Amino acid sequence: RCRAEDRSVSLDADSGLQCADYVQAWYYDKHIGACSPFWYGGCAGNANRFNTENECFQTCGAQSDCFLRQDAGGCQNYTMMWYFDTEQNECSRFWYGGCGGNENRFKTQEECENLCLTRSRISQFIISQSAALFLDESIKWICLDGVQPHCRLFQRRFRRKRFEASFPL
Structure with a gap:
């Protein structure tokens, strides 16, 4: 778990401002007690941001x-x-x-x-105007609320299907 004195992990993911290509970063998601990916725009944002999943886990661990x-x-x-x-x-x-x-x-x-x-960890995700589709090799999620997604697990028959990420402008 994240150190109690490190209050930054109570912050939500912040994609910051786009000043370069979007890159995948990681944040500690207090709602699920684990590290999750998000797209970072390269500038600004907040302190709850890690370059790799491993860095996030080493700093914060996982409650699960x-x-x-x-x-x-x-x-x-x-x-x-x-x-x-x-x-x-x-x-x-x-x-x-x-x-x-x-x-x-x-x-x-x-x-x-x-x-x-x-x-479990979600390794890739897509953000569109009205919904976000999260996926990796074994699970898929459809999330209708981009702020605090309420997700439904899809059947695993979609395994290994990949999509490219798109971003709202």
């Missing part, structure tokens, strides 16, 4: 157990479990040793997806 690394634990009483893989942005199986480990461990794929897919 889903972002913990996979940990098999220290024992040898192995059973098949599920964890959220932040690299693949999906739930994957692993052999859990039966003791220790961390909270990024689920009995079923459904349990993992129900918690972690709604909190």
